Amino acid sequence: MKWISLLIALLLVSCEIITELGPEKTYVIISFDDQHESIYSTAFPVMEEYGFRATNVINTGVIGGENKLTWSQVEELEFEHDWETAGHTLHHITLTTSPIELVEYEIYHDWLNLKDHGLSHSTFALPSGKANQEHYDIILQYYHNVRTSQNIATYAPIDRTDLGYYVYLTDYTAENVKARILQAHQNKECLIVIGFHRVLEDADGHPTNCKPDDFYEIMKFIYDNNLEVITIKEACELLS
């Protein structure tokens, strides 16, 4: 009887795995924005459990603040666990409503902080997803890769200065992200960027909080479906 229970167990496991995920490759990027402390305390141990690495999008002007990542955590994530660190302006300013001199200062000094700490400094994520051509001209003086906040389909060769992003919102569950990944695969998109911010049980008014159980379920789904998780920098080198 033992083999029957084994067979049933195997069937149950295989039912959980999406059979539609076939040979065409859809890379997954996991990004974390805005240096929430829970990225290190809650999300990082789960990432380690599955052997995943992320792109850590930070505002270097507020690192070490209350409930924020510290420099030593940011450095550990990149130097010991091979995460990518990315710029996001010093203080998360909205580019489109700020004087251009401030935009220039915030972008340049954020980039310089990354560089001075020996961290990756080739990727920039638009704060609040907003920028015009004038801002792009400044960003591209320092960075090679730009992540927007647009949930767009991405095909190779990718435009490394206009990368899409699917942001996890507080009222989502893991099912929303699973459906988006499945859609990306069915559409033969070469890449899907999943964006997280805060990973805590209580959203506490934050619009982009992911509960730890949902975060775990999403990582397990990516792992169970053998999807390869890479950083933005790696994706740009591989697919552009």
Ligand SMILES: [Zn+2]
């Ligand atoms: Zn942000």
